[in-house]
Amino acid sequence: MTVPAFNSVAWFEFGSDQPEKVKEFYGELFDWNYVLNTNTPGVTYHSVMPPGAQQPAGGVWDSEGNFPNYAIFYVLVQDVTATVERARELGAEVLMEPVSDSAGFSFVRLQDTAGNYFGVFSAPTP
Template sequence: MTVPAFNTVAWFEFGTDQPEKVKEFYGELFDWQYVLNTNTPGVTYHSVMTPGAQQPAGGVWESEGGFPDYAIFYVLVQDVAATVKRGRELGAEVLMEPASDAAGFTFARLRDTAGNHFGVFSVPAA
């Protein structure tokens, strides 16, 4: 398994109130498969398996109308809290403070100084 380098785009996510449409469209277009991820109780999230991949590359988060639809990328970082702090110092708006799921992944979402929504995440310690 190849581990992405820190500070590189290593995940993508769709947030949608129409998850079946999103999954069908990208499944047909790119031959993506989906696996239910149960690491965050109360959240319906499907991990995206791209052709030939041994691990997920992204996800589809079912918003149930709780927020506008979006598609964003996530950058793998060593320390989510430190990255969020530095982003704030550089003028970013924090949209979601750092949070961790049951598997130990930590993630946060920000809006850059040009208004673009993106995320950062770190993996559990080995």
């Protein structure tokens, strides 16, 4: 199994009030499979498993209509807090403060100076 390099796009996510449609469309298009992720209680989240992959590459979050549908990419970083501070210095806006799940992943959503949404995350050390 290969580990993505720091500062590279290493995850994507769809948030949708119609997650079954999202999973069906991309599953048919790319032959993706989905595994229920239970690391964040109260959140319905399915990890995306591309064909032949040993680890998930992204996820589908059931928004339950609580926010608009979206697609976003995440960059793997060594330090979420330091990256958020640097992004703010460069003019980014924090859309969602950092969150950590029970598996030890930390992530945050940001908006760049051109209005694009993106996220950064760090993984637990093995």
